[in-house]
Amino acid sequence: MAMVQPRNLQYRVWAARIVMIALLCLIMFPFLMIISVSFRTGNFATGSLIPDNPSLEHWAMVLGIPYETADGNIIQPTFPVLTWLWNSIKVSLTTSALILMLSTTGAYAFARLRFRLKNHLLTSMMILQMFPAVLALVAFHAFFNKLGGVVPWLGLNTHSALVMSYLGGITMHIWLIKGYFESIDVALEESAYIDGATPWQAFRHILLPLSVPILAVVFVLSFIGVIGEYPIASVLLQGVDKLTLAVGVKQFLYAQNYLWGDFAAAAILTGMPITLVFLMAQRYLVNGLTAGGVKG
Amino acid sequence: MAEVKLTELDKSYDNGKSFVLKNINLHINDGEFIAFVGPSGCGKSTLLRMICGLEDITSGLLELDGERSNDMPPNERSVGMVFQSYALYPHMTVRENMEFGLKLAKADKAEINRRVDQAAKMLQLEKLMERKPKALSGGQRQRVAIGRSIVQEPRLFLFDEPLSNLDVALRVQMRQELAFLHTRLKTTAIYVTHDQVEAMTLADRIVVLSPLAEGAQTNLEQVGAPLELYHNPCNLFVASFIGSPKMNFFRATIVASGASETRIKLECGTELTVCNDTRYANPGDKVTLGIRPQDVLPQDSNIGGKNWITGSIETIERLGNESFVYLKHPDSHEAFIARIEDSMRRERGSEFRVGVPAQNCHLFDAHGKAFKRTQSPKFD
Numbered sequence: 081m082a083m084v085q086p087r088n089l090q091y092r093v094w095a096a097r098i099v100m101i102a103l104l105c106l107i108m109f110p111f112l113m114i115i116s117v118s119f120r121t122g123n124f125a126t127g128s129l130i131p132d133n134p135s136l137e138h139w140a141m142v143l144g145i146p147y148e149t150a151d152g153n154i155i156q157p158t159f160p161v162l163t164w165l166w167n168s169i170k171v172s173l174t175t176s177a178l179i180l181m182l183s184t185t186g187a188y189a190f191a192r193l194r195f196r197l198k199n200h201l202l203t204s205m206m207i208l209q210m211f212p213a214v215l216a217l218v219a220f221h222a223f224f225n226k227l228g229g230v231v232p233w234l235g236l237n238t239h240s241a242l243v244m245s246y247l248g249g250i251t252m253h254i255w256l257i258k259g260y261f262e263s264i265d266v267a268l269e270e271s272a273y274i275d276g277a278t279p280w281q282a283f284r285h286i287l288l289p290l291s292v293p294i295l296a297v298v299f300v301l302s303f304i305g306v307i308g309e310y311p312i313a314s315v316l317l318q319g320v321d322k323l324t325l326a327v328g329v330k331q332f333l334y335a336q337n338y339l340w341g342d343f344a345a346a347a348i349l350t351g352m353p354i355t356l357v358f359l360m361a362q363r364y365l366v367n368g369l370t371a372g373g374v375k376g
Numbered sequence: 377m378a379e380v381k382l383t384e385l386d387k388s389y390d391n392g393k394s395f396v397l398k399n400i401n402l403h404i405n406d407g408e409f410i411a412f413v414g415p416s417g418c419g420k421s422t423l424l425r426m427i428c429g430l431e432d433i434t435s436g437l438l439e440l441d442g443e444r445s446n447d448m449p450p451n452e453r454s455v456g457m458v459f460q461s462y463a464l465y466p467h468m469t470v471r472e473n474m475e476f477g478l479k480l481a482k483a484d485k486a487e488i489n490r491r492v493d494q495a496a497k498m499l500q501l502e503k504l505m506e507r508k509p510k511a512l513s514g515g516q517r518q519r520v521a522i523g524r525s526i527v528q529e530p531r532l533f534l535f536d537e538p539l540s541n542l543d544v545a546l547r548v549q550m551r552q553e554l555a556f557l558h559t560r561l562k563t564t565a566i567y568v569t570h571d572q573v574e575a576m577t578l579a580d581r582i583v584v585l586s587p588l589a590e591g592a593q594t595n596l597e598q599v600g601a602p603l604e605l606y607h608n609p610c611n612l613f614v615a616s617f618i619g620s621p622k623m624n625f626f627r628a629t630i631v632a633s634g635a636s637e638t639r640i641k642l643e644c645g646t647e648l649t650v651c652n653d654t655r656y657a658n659p660g661d662k663v664t665l666g667i668r669p670q671d672v673l674p675q676d677s678n679i680g681g682k683n684w685i686t687g688s689i690e691t692i693e694r695l696g697n698e699s700f701v702y703l704k705h706p707d708s709h710e711a712f713i714a715r716i717e718d719s720m721r722r723e724r725g726s727e728f729r730v731g732v733p734a735q736n737c738h739l740f741d742a743h744g745k746a747f748k749r750t751q752s753p754k755f756d
Contacts, residue, residue, distance in 0.1 A: 267463035270430050273450040274457045275477030275528065285476070289467045371510040373466030374459075 118344035125340045138341035142349060161346055163321055164328035169353050171239050171313075171324060172306040175246045179302045180295060183250045187257035188283055192266070202255075209251040214311045220245050221315050237318045245312055249305075253298045260294040261287065265374045290373075296364035303357050307350065325350045378441050378455075378531035378564050380404040380427065385436035387422055392434070396422050399594035400436070402583060404566065409558050411579035412568045415617070418585040418595060420568045421536055427566065428455045428534050441531070456525025457534040460541065462517045464509040470496075470520050471505040477528045488527075495523040498557070515546045522554075526561070533565040539574065547574075554578060572618055576602040584614050603755040612744035615666050621700065621715075623738065626665040626685070626707040633657045636750045638739065640665060642707045648683045650737035652747040663747075666738035669700065669713040673731030683732040687712050694719040703728055 112129060120127055121135040140147035142161045148154050189195070190202060213220075221236070224245070228235015235241060264287065272282040288295070307326065314327045323331075329346040332339040385400040396419040404410050412420040425431040427438065429450030438445050445453060465473050471492060478488045496502050499519045509517055518538060525533060535554075539547045555578055558565055569575055575582050582605055588595040598605060598614045609615035615623050631647065632639040633654040640663060641647045650665065657663070687703030690711060699719050703712040714730045722728070735751035 265461065265463065267459050267461050268465060270450075271457065271459060271463040271524075272465075272476070273430065274428060274455065275524070276451045276454075276480050277477075278449075278451060281480060285480075286465060371466060373464050373509055374461035 114344045114347055117340055118348060120341060123337075123339045123341045125338070138345040141342050142345040159328060159331055160321060161325070161328065161349065164323050164325040164346075165349055165353075167239065167323065168307050168325040168350070171242055171246075172303050172353070174239075175243045175306045176299050176302045178243065178247055179250050179253060180299055182247065183253035183257055183298060184288065184291070184295065186250065186254045187261055188287070190254065191258045191261035192269075205251045206255070209249065213245075213249060217311060217315050220312060224316060236316060237322055239317075239322065242313055242316050242324075245316065246306055246309070253302065256298060257291065257294055260291055264290055268373055292364050293366060296361040300358055300361045304354055307354060379406050379439075380532065380564065380566070381437075381439040381442075382427075383437040383439070385423075385426070385438065386434045387419065387426060387431065388434045395588050397426075397585075397595060398588055398592070400596050401594075402596070402599065404564060407562045407564055409565045409567065409578060409580045411575035411582045412566065412585060413570065413572055413575045413582055413617070414585035414597075415587065416570060417587045419588070420570075420585050423585070424457075424534050424536055424566060424568050427532075428457050429453050453532075454528070454530050455532040455534055456528050456530035457536065458518075458521045458525055458538045460537040462509075462521045462541075464517055464520055464524070466509050469506050469508055470501060470512070470523075473509070473520055474524050474527050477524070491527045491529070492523075495526045498526070498560075499523045499553075514542050515550060518542065518550060522557070526557075530563065533563050535565065535567040535569075537569055538567075540569070540571070551577060572620065576606070576618075582618075584617060586613050586617075607752045607755065608746070608749060609738065610746050612664060612666075612740050612746075615738055615740070615746070619668055619670075621669050621713050622710075623666045623668050624712045625709055626667075626705070626712075628663050628665045628707070630654060630657055630659050630661045630663055632659055633661075637734070638747070640739070642685070644706050646685060648685075648732060648737070649734045650683075650739055651735045651749060651751040652737065652739040653750055654739065654747050657741065657747070662742045664740040664744070666740060667732055667736060669715040671733065671736035672714045673733060674714070674716045674718075675729035675731070683734055684729050685712070685732055686727055686729045689722055689724055689726055689728050691724070692722055694721075701728060703730070 116127070116129050116131055117125060118138050119134045119136070120131040121133055121137065137147050137149070137155070141155070141157050144157045144160065144162050146154050146156055190198060224234065224236050224238075224241040227241070228238070232238075233240055234244065268286050268290070269282040272286045273279075277285065307324075309324075310326050310330075313324050314330070317323050317327060320328075320331075325346065329343055329350070332343040332346065380402075381404070382400050382402040385397060386395065387397040388395040400423065412423060414420045422431055426433050429445075429448060433446050436446075440448075440453060440455075465476065468476065474492045474495060475488055478491065493502075496505060499522060501516070501519055501523055504512060504516060504520075509520065512520065518541075521538070538554075539550050542550060551574060554567075558578075567575070567578060579602060581599060582602055583599050584597040584605065586595050586597050597617075598610045600608075605614060605618045609618060612625070616625070626642050628640045628642045628648075630638060631641050635653055635655050636651065638650050638652050638654040638657075639647065640650060642665070648665070654663075685705065687705040687708075690702045690704050692702070693700040696719060697717075699716050701714045701716060701722070703714060705712045712730075714728075735749075738749065739747040741747065
């Protein structure tokens, strides 16, 4: 926008930059601290930002490599952290994929079809979602405990049970996608019907490809939400091999002995898949997919 | 190629509380070009969408080629439609847009290419085939939309105000291309427009629809050839809708009725003779006189005979080849417009006398129904 600007704009630009840099420091500092802790010898939460004698012991521990200390002792890794990481990725990817399938089809119904009580359903879903899922922890536990008796692969301490419980939280995604669908002209699908498409084909070949940006957003959001989720996972999963990373890293923090160094290394590991997913999703977050389809 | 037959078609919302279309009866012959015209809100687009299956039919019968099609989904009707907004698939190239329907139908690859290339050639789209819609101009997009329905070889073309988003010059050009296309393909076509010039120039027959009035039996006003509607409108609505500028109307009463000539009197006292068959009317009946701006004669003409209407000048629009004089007359609802051929400057407020040839007059009864004209011009 090439609008004419008053002369004191320069000062304001600089002021804005300073505020932004300050904000960035505020956000970056804890992150840098975690990195620093993970390379520090011993388990100390405090210390200088650049470690005095950096060591890889925590990273070796987390990556499951036996580590030889300076005095010749070999330390075996205590926990299967890489398994936890894999568990987290597995659960997050399946959940996000299933959420995407359920919420796009659900949003399609709410955006395009006419049925009774549509608006009531939408509002009641919204209201239900306002209660945090944590409130239902006991219910989840009891439910999957019983279910496991009938369907073993959906019982407690299974990843499928965890995925199932996460699938309840799709209301926000439905609203998000519904809003996007409604911004796409119905005439596009109508013209597909005229071209001989069934409703499913119009959805699959016209509506979905045009909604890729919002689908990427929903995928990333649900991925982040699931990979960092603690309460439900901590209740449903019990075996050490089954834990997700978010629950597992808690194991490094005994009441008597806080293994801050190992904890920090594992925490950074958790951030890696999120970063990767985000980088991959970025290429789909583009504007103007629908440009030129209809005369506005 | 298709015949379309509508029998007592209704469309209503809210369980029959509000009707949009009522009692539509229409028979469209194979290969015919039909235009639906009417002011906005008359349901012409709704009627079109009912024919292609995008709106459901409340009651009545829709037959395509003699087969009841009320409940057939749009993808099985094999009709082609061009939307007002073009509705091109923005994520596909022009070629993919045109192939889409054929690919869904799992047509043979060679056949798809043949049809797409043929349509592209016909519509001069060959150089644009690999572009996305956003890289096209309005006219080109419209051509792609037409091409997309041509390649399907539908039995029926539906056009929903296809030219209303184009600028005037392009509209005239596309209008001619559409006319040419129809003579070439000879597919039955239904064309919705609010632009009567498009309807008059393109259509074999025009269907005039009106917004449904309270208690009206139907909102289909008249069906006929363009000139038939122009010269012999069956009621006040059609008379005022067809023709530009609009027909002038005057309140009058019958003085003497007759089979070939009628004597009427305007409320201001002016007596006129008109060529209308009013055998079934009585002297004293209230009527409406209609005369088109193009059908009057200027005051210095001698051909006017004894029929004159005098008004005072409000404004004059001088267009060079012609002028429209807006007159004030006590019996006319709106300004009385007269077309004259000179472009002289005239004093505002001065009296202006207009000749009203008897054979050019239209006469309508109190319900708006037209009396038959006895000397209307010949046309084929």
